[in-house]
Amino acid sequence: MAHSTPASAGTPAALDTFPALLLAHASARGSRPAMREKDLGIWQTLTWSQVADHVRLAANGLAALGIGPGMHVAVIGENRPRLYMAMMAAQCLGAIPVPLYQDAVAQEMVYVLQDAEVGVAVVEDQEQVDKMLEVRGQCPALRHVVYDDPRGLRHYADPMLRSYEQLEEAGREHAQRHPGFFDAAVAAVQPHDPAAMFYTSGTTGKPKGVVLTHHALIDRARAVAEMEKLTDREDVLAYLPPAWIGQNMFSYTQLLVSGFTVNHPESPDTVAIDMRDIGPTYYFAPPRVLEGLLTHVMIRMEDAGYLKRKLFHACMNLARRVGARILDGKSVGAWDRLRYALGNVLVYGPLRNALGMSRVRVAYTAGEAIGPDLFVFYRSIGINLKQLYGSTETSVFVCVQPDGQVRDDTVGPPVAGVDIRVAGNGEILVKSPGLFKEYYRNPQATAEARSEDGWFHTGDAGYLDTDGQLKIIDRAKDVGKLADGSLFAPKYIENKLKFFPHIKEAVAFGAGRDRVCAFINIDLEAVGNWAERRGLPYAGYTDLAGKDEVYQLIGECVEKVNADLAADPKLSASQVSRFLILHKELDPDDDELTRTRKVRRAFIAQKYGVLVEALFSDRPTQFIETEVKFEDGRVGKISADLKIRSARTFPAITARAA
Amino acid sequence: MSHTDRDQRIGDVMLDMQNISLSFGGVKALTDISFNVREHEIRAIIGPNGAGKSSMLNVINGVYTPQQGTIEFQGRRFSRMNPRRAAEMGIARTFQNLALFKGMSVLDNIMTGRNLRMKCGLFAQALRLGPAEREEIRHREFVENIIDFLEIQAHRKTPVGRLPYGLQKRVDLGRALAMEPRLLLLDEPMAGMNIEEKQDMSRFILDVNDEFGTTIVLIEHDMGVVMDISDRVVVLDYGKKIGDGTPGEVRTNEDVIRAYLGVEGSAAPANDAVAQAGGARDGASPVSASTTTR
Numbered sequence: 001m002a003h004s005t006p007a008s009a010g011t012p013a014a015l016d017t018f019p020a021l022l023l024a025h026a027s028a029r030g031s032r033p034a035m036r037e038k039d040l041g042i043w044q045t046l047t048w049s050q051v052a053d054h055v056r057l058a059a060n061g062l063a064a065l066g067i068g069p070g071m072h073v074a075v076i077g078e079n080r081p082r083l084y085m086a087m088m089a090a091q092c093l094g095a096i097p098v099p100l101y102q103d104a105v106a107q108e109m110v111y112v113l114q115d116a117e118v119g120v121a122v123v124e125d126q127e128q129v130d131k132m133l134e135v136r137g138q139c140p141a142l143r144h145v146v147y148d149d150p151r152g153l154r155h156y157a158d159p160m161l162r163s164y165e166q167l168e169e170a171g172r173e174h175a176q177r178h179p180g181f182f183d184a185a186v187a188a189v190q191p192h193d194p195a196a197m198f199y200t201s202g203t204t205g206k207p208k209g210v211v212l213t214h215h216a217l218i219d220r221a222r223a224v225a226e227m228e229k230l231t232d233r234e235d236v237l238a239y240l241p242p243a244w245i246g247q248n249m250f251s252y253t254q255l256l257v258s259g260f261t262v263n264h265p266e267s268p269d270t271v272a273i274d275m276r277d278i279g280p281t282y283y284f285a286p287p288r289v290l291e292g293l294l295t296h297v298m299i300r301m302e303d304a305g306y307l308k309r310k311l312f313h314a315c316m317n318l319a320r321r322v323g324a325r326i327l328d329g330k331s332v333g334a335w336d337r338l339r340y341a342l343g344n345v346l347v348y349g350p351l352r353n354a355l356g357m358s359r360v361r362v363a364y365t366a367g368e369a370i371g372p373d374l375f376v377f378y379r380s381i382g383i384n385l386k387q388l389y390g391s392t393e394t395s396v397f398v399c400v401q402p403d404g405q406v407r408d409d410t411v412g413p414p415v416a417g418v419d420i421r422v423a424g425n426g427e428i429l430v431k432s433p434g435l436f437k438e439y440y441r442n443p444q445a446t447a448e449a450r451s452e453d454g455w456f457h458t459g460d461a462g463y464l465d466t467d468g469q470l471k472i473i474d475r476a477k478d479v480g481k482l483a484d485g486s487l488f489a490p491k492y493i494e495n496k497l498k499f500f501p502h503i504k505e506a507v508a509f510g511a512g513r514d515r516v517c518a519f520i521n522i523d524l525e526a527v528g529n530w531a532e533r534r535g536l537p538y539a540g541y542t543d544l545a546g547k548d549e550v551y552q553l554i555g556e557c558v559e560k561v562n563a564d565l566a567a568d569p570k571l572s573a574s575q576v577s578r579f580l581i582l583h584k585e586l587d588p589d590d591d592e593l594t595r596t597r598k599v600r601r602a603f604i605a606q607k608y609g610v611l612v613e614a615l616f617s618d619r620p621t622q623f624i625e626t627e628v629k630f631e632d633g634r635v636g637k638i639s640a641d642l643k644i645r646s647a648r649t650f651p652a653i654t655a656r657a658a
Numbered sequence: 659m660s661h662t663d664r665d666q667r668i669g670d671v672m673l674d675m676q677n678i679s680l681s682f683g684g685v686k687a688l689t690d691i692s693f694n695v696r697e698h699e700i701r702a703i704i705g706p707n708g709a710g711k712s713s714m715l716n717v718i719n720g721v722y723t724p725q726q727g728t729i730e731f732q733g734r735r736f737s738r739m740n741p742r743r744a745a746e747m748g749i750a751r752t753f754q755n756l757a758l759f760k761g762m763s764v765l766d767n768i769m770t771g772r773n774l775r776m777k778c779g780l781f782a783q784a785l786r787l788g789p790a791e792r793e794e795i796r797h798r799e800f801v802e803n804i805i806d807f808l809e810i811q812a813h814r815k816t817p818v819g820r821l822p823y824g825l826q827k828r829v830d831l832g833r834a835l836a837m838e839p840r841l842l843l844l845d846e847p848m849a850g851m852n853i854e855e856k857q858d859m860s861r862f863i864l865d866v867n868d869e870f871g872t873t874i875v876l877i878e879h880d881m882g883v884v885m886d887i888s889d890r891v892v893v894l895d896y897g898k899k900i901g902d903g904t905p906g907e908v909r910t911n912e913d914v915i916r917a918y919l920g921v922e923g924s925a926a927p928a929n930d931a932v933a934q935a936g937g938a939r940d941g942a943s944p945v946s947a948s949t950t951t952r
Contacts, residue, residue, distance in 0.1 A: 040799060041802045041811070151869075154868075154869075266811045267809065267811050269809075270811050
């Protein structure tokens with residue numbers, strides 16, 4: 001049996017398409033679990049040979065519905081085994097699965113369905129079926145909708161609908177009539193054919209369909225599998241939208257490359273419970289999920305008894321000091337090691353268990369910048385959390401932090417096979433076997449994103465640090481230069497400020513100026529709490545924001561950021577020299593933030609022009625009157641005399657110990 | 659689902675209440691009330707506070723014995739029900755003030771609804787003998803289907819007392835469903851809920867009716883909900899029946915408007931008066947029609 005063979009070592013290079021991988025797993029580890037799903041409270045397992053059988057039927061069924069090579073099949077829903085098998089089935093036919101975000105409203109799906117000329121959609125349930133029926137008039141190409149969960153669909157008589165069982169039944173008949181069809185179809189799939197198409201969310205303009213080939217996806221998954229020594233014994237929990245390349249890479253591409261087991265939660269609400277059931281060994285979470293888990297733990301700890309709380313905090317202090325070092329295999333004194341081992345029995349172990357992370361061997365976070373405290377928390381309790389960098393166009397893996405070289409402010413060195421170059425404007429360029437084939441039917445955008453010699457323009461600004469790790473600082477279009485020509489990355493500074501719980505929003509200015517100044521929004525809840533514990537009375541946000549004590553508090557935060565920046569060879573000139581605390585909270589209703597709470601820097605600079613000028617002059621206060629929209633639509637005015645404070649800056653530390 | 663669809667599903671008379679009168683000492687709770695419930699329909703009983711709605715429900719499932727009148731359920735006539743017989747004949751109910759075991763998990767609470775259908779003795783169950791274990795597995799599967807149906811998987815093992823009120827109501831419904839009832843009595847299923855919870859509950863009631871074909875009799879204060887989901891409505895006031903018919907008919911019934919507004923019907927702007935009055939009395943706004951019809 002091939003059970004004990006690590007998948008990464010034993011796979012011959014010829015297995016370069018998804019269908020070939022599926023069939024190889026079915027013969028090499030046919031009785032191993034490929035997918036599990038919790039149904040009626042019990043984990044149900046599908047083995048690799050069962051999956052291959054189902055895929056064979058579904059592929060025949062799709063063929064009976066007229067799907068052939070090069071056509072697109074939309075897949076819409078949560079992580080569900082049948083939707084995964086539908087993707088495999090489409091790939092077996094040389095067709096291209098297009099996963100869509102399940103929570104998008106029907107009209108948002110119209111563009112994708114039209115652009116990709118989707119003929120068949122495989123969807124999860126009634127909710128998605130209703131969307132398809134709503135948009136069918138706008139999408140003439142859409143002929144068939146296959147649904148997984150029949151609940152609530154009993155009275156739907158539309159001929160375009162069929163259940164997944166009916167699809168497999170049609171497949172069974174098709175297979176009988178054309179016995180050699182499936183194997184011939186699989187054999188015709190070539191590694192450089194498109195394997196999947198993902199639509200980028202498109203913050204500007206229409207979404208673009210990113211076409212990725214079998215070769216690109218599989219090559220990247222294989223590179224990381226080798227680096228992390230992934231075997232077919234890994235367990236993964238698939239809980240993020242499958243239309244997101246990150247989830248798709250982890251629970252679909254890597255599933256087929258490494259042959260491990262992917263677990264599908266019972267419902268989106270039960271993820272925490274399912275995570276404890278399964279105990280994944282390979283885990284992926286964006287920072288907001290990790291933050292949510294940590295908050296949950298902290299709230300529970302606040303409710304615990306005095307002794308337990310004391311013990312917890314004592315252990316966490318020790319962990320913060322030595323935990324991450326132990327994980328990295330660095331030298332730690334015997335006494336600390338002993339105490340850490342005791343803490344492991346009393347606190348860290350049970351905590352990992354409560355988080356469902358007892359068995360996690362490799363965990364990744366990506367998607368946005370992660371706060372150092374948050375990152376260090378997980379590492380200090382012994383969870384091997386690492387950062388990575390990538391995007392849809394690069395088949396995710398561009399950089400991954402290897403074990404023992406993990407830092408909170410970088411995303412790691414390039415993965416094997418990837419070349420990275422930093423352009424003159426600070427933009428990161430990537431050359432990798434995992435690069436996308438093209439933007440679907442958009443040669444102009446393709447040419448803009450990828451130069452003729454094959455470098456992909458990521459749109460992110462950053463640089464390779466002294467130890468070869470990539471550091472992302474901002475979106476390239478937001479990066480500017482100070483008057484003396486040194487790099488100015490506003491979002492990088494703002495993120496650093498926002499990692500402090502007392503600071504809710506920050507806006508940094510400095511492009512073309514001789515120094516950097518910042519607006520700060522305090523977090524009313526956190527600072528309010530802080531003020532209450534000090535017996536500091538306040539009337540509301542504006543009052544609290546103007547207090548000298550609060551300025552003192554925020555000033556300390558700013559100085560910590562400055563100290564941090566001073567240690568950075570490229571960004572030491574970006575230390576915040578003066579700041580003010582805004583008299584009102586930045587609000588999407590006033591157009592100061594986007595609906596996803598991103599700062600609209602240019603608009604703010606214009607709206608608060610007088611304040612910006614005051615920051616860059618030497619004035620100690622500035623009067624401002626601002627119009628605000630209340631939630632009920634009324635308009636009012638807030639005026640205040642804002643104090644402006646200087647913050648201590650530090651001389652740049654140029655020589656740095658490696 | 660369109661209304662014509664539903665009208666086709668509604669069958670023969672399943673429960674016929676004939677000339678029911680009930681009094682407690684000198685207090686007349688119900689006076690000579692007759693109405694019937696048809697198979698597969700959703701039947702609402704409405705009325706101001708103290709109109710006798712809950713008493714009516716208690717007569718149906720045998721908690722109270724009426725002094726006069728007969729009950730005909732599925733072709734069998736009774737002058738009195740008792741709760742045990744009602745349960746055995748397939749009548750289940752939920753309670754206005756919840757009657758769950760707070761310290762027990764959601765799963766166990768719903769399991770209690772299977773009580774009547776468990777055949778193995780205490781001894782066999784305690785020792786987990788073969789037949790008892792098989793039976794337990796069968797019942798557990800049924801209960802898991804209900805948990806899935808009501809979308810409370812995440813709370814399966816949570817003690818009911820720790821759940822928010824809206825979810826407790828859902829568990830109460832789940833326990834009633836575990837009895838596989840032919841007739842389900844819901845006593846104010848949406849009392850004390852916020853709008854979102856009401857919408858959820860309305861959807862579950864319609865789904866139960868649709869998926870399992872269960873006949874439902876419900877008492878509800880929120881007129882918006884009643885008018886949205888019921889097929890027919892009985893209106894009680896001071897223990898007397900003052901109206902009976904489709905939501906549209908009841909809404910325009912002069913007596914009903916008078917009972918709800920306490921003024922002469924002609925003085926009230928006819929049509930939506932009932933809906934507004936019902937809502938106002940509970941301090942809750944009616945759920946808008948579009949949210950609960952599908």
